[in-house]
Amino acid sequence: MxxxxxxxxxxxxxxxxxxxxxxxxxxxxxxxxxxxxxxxxxxxxxxxxxxxxxxxxxxxxxxxxxxxxxxxxxxxxxxxxxxxSPVESDSVKSDFLMRLYFGQHVGYEKVLSWLTKEQVHAQKQFDDLTEKYALYHDQMHPAQIICIQIGIKEYQAKLEVIREGMVSIQQCQQEERD
Amino acid sequence: MxxxxxxxxxxxxxxxxxxxxxxxxxxxxxxxxxxxxxxxxxxxxxxxxxxxxxxxxxxxxxxxxxxxxxxxxxxxxxxxxxxxSPVESDSVKSDFLMRLYFGQHVGYEKVLSWLTKEQVHAQKQFDDLTEKYALYHDQMHPAQIICIQIGIKEYQAKLEVIREGMVSIQQCQQEERD
DNA sequence: CGTGTCATGTAAGGAGTTACATGATTTG
DNA sequence: CAAATCATGTAACTCCTTACATGACACG
Incomplete structure (x- = not known):
């Protein structure tokens, strides 16, 4: 493609x-x-x-x-x-996930700032897609519905992990202070 | 990055x-x-x-x-x-989702074949990540745990939508025959 | 004895981004 | 009057992929 x-x-x-x-x-x-x-x-x-x-x-x-x-x-x-033609495999390049992978080299504060920014962005994308789905899903082809649902559910999953992750990082931060 | x-x-x-x-x-x-x-x-x-x-x-x-x-x-x-440095925004390029978006131009059979192939691939990735998580999560940095969990949960979300989607496409196919 | 794994490298080409350049019109 | 929107385009550059090239050893 x-x-x-x-x-x-x-x-x-x-x-x-x-x-x-x-x-x-x-x-x-x-x-x-x-x-x-x-x-x-x-x-x-x-x-x-x-x-x-x-x-x-x-x-x-x-x-x-x-x-x-x-x-x-x-x-x-x-x-x-x-x-x-044959479907090409997805290509993803995520600086955000790379930062998390190397998170041990920075403080918890920095990790939290990355998570917060990504949360805001993902929430916006999620809201956008959800609204589009609500407005147009009755005019969409079944395959298009699957396409947009994958987007919505993936953002949802990401947001859940980010939310839980922020709590766990905050706990680590707290333990550091003790 | x-x-x-x-x-x-x-x-x-x-x-x-x-x-x-x-x-x-x-x-x-x-x-x-x-x-x-x-x-x-x-x-x-x-x-x-x-x-x-x-x-x-x-x-x-x-x-x-x-x-x-x-x-x-x-x-x-x-x-x-x-x-x-500032985190760059993710860049995703998914031929699979593009096919779904244009699915109306091919038959349900073709759409199903795309879904099946992606399902197999996503399942493999999911299993891989899940196994890695089980084996190494106690040695991983909290930020790395979030990183891998995002991967796992995203594949899980994708697999769920694909499963449900395949059923809905099969129903469309059935209605076509009537 | 062939296939797979380990290991390094180059050259050509593809596909894209960024920055620049222009200019009219609308809206606050 | 400034900023945003509408609208088109080019040139330089970056970054990466693919294909090619080589070669040793291990395993069945």
Whole structure:
């Protein structure tokens, strides 16, 4: 899976501009994929050149013009190829977990500050996903429901461990003082 | 966080060869970090050149020689700098979740095959982590315990959703046949 | 005698990020 | 009038992966 596959997939539902694609990435699946303008715009140019998508300039009132891209039959067939290819294994890179792993080299205070920050972030993500689920789950495909539920339950699990973990670290801190 | 920080962190506990570092990456935190020989060996050369680590050639019986690296004071100070720097946000890239998101474009059968494969993989990871936790949790630092518990609970959450999800997809499949 | 494990390394290429650059319009 | 939002784009750079290359020894 690369940015090409994801962009084509987005265009399967409806035509979009690069800016809109970026917004959708952030609102729909920031918990399992992300991509910057520096990736999206050059990729749209490449896909157009390869005739997998077509460009249309759309005039807007009170806003700059935008380039709206539409997937072609060739593009749809390319996207289908992706869906039928073997699933790649997940790649996770978590600085937060790495810090916890090396936590012995800093004080409990620092560990607590890491946990607190991550808790705030995870709570926000959890709330976002939960709200989205409540609002749209009746319009979602069964597979999409599973997708969002995995996100929700994973954040929930993380938050539980963080909460319990903060208590245990505070106890360690207390014992240190005695 | 990059490979430099992680390698220095590994060497804080004990001196290691590149090969051993790679093995530890796989056994200790494959669920939140990974790195190939193509990254590790060149990085060790760079770290040695920058005097953050020193190399020692160790002869072995019945095995090839190995280059064992030891962290220097300069290296330790560099690692501390990393630990005090701001925590970077996690980066996740999940082809599996992306497939689920686009599941409407393939049949239920395909979705089920994705779920089954992921279930097998997640179960293996879960079992691995659970066993490691049982074996070593009494020797682990409190922060490390939180780290591994997050991994365990996240896999558990994922497995639960997958199990329930497979049932719901099977029901959809059944309704299709009627 | 072949396969697996131990062990180190390089070169080419891929995929992405960050920083920079621009500019109109809307909202407070 | 400043800041935020909408909108597009490029160039340099970073970091990592894949594939290739080598070779010894162990085990069945």
């Amino acid at each position: 690369n940015s090409q596959d994801v962009i084509l997939g987005m265009l399967m539902k409806r035509s979009l501009s690069g800016y809109e694609i970026k917004q959708l990435f952030e609102s729909l699946f920031s918990y399992f994929y992300n991509s910057s303008y520096g990736t999206i715009y050059p990729m749209l140019h490449r896909l157009e050149k390869e005739e997998l998508i077509t460009k249309e300039n759309v005039l807007q009132e009170g806003k700059p013009n935008k380039n709206v891209y539409t997937i072609t039959d060739k593009g749809k067939s390319q996207f289908t190829d992706y869906l039928l | 990059n490979s430099q920080d992680v390698i220095l962190g590994m060497l804080m506990k004990r001196s290691l060869s590149g090969y051993e570092i790679k093995q530890l990456f796989e056994s200790l935190f494959s669920y939140f970090y990974n790195s190939s020989y193509g990254t590790i060996y060149p990085m060790l050369h760079r770290l040695e050149k920058e005097e953050l680590i020193t190399k020692e050639n160790v002869l072995q019986e019945g095995k090839p020689n190995k280059n064992v690296y030891t962290i220097t004071d300069k290296g330790k100070s560099q690692f501390t700098d990393y630990l005090l």
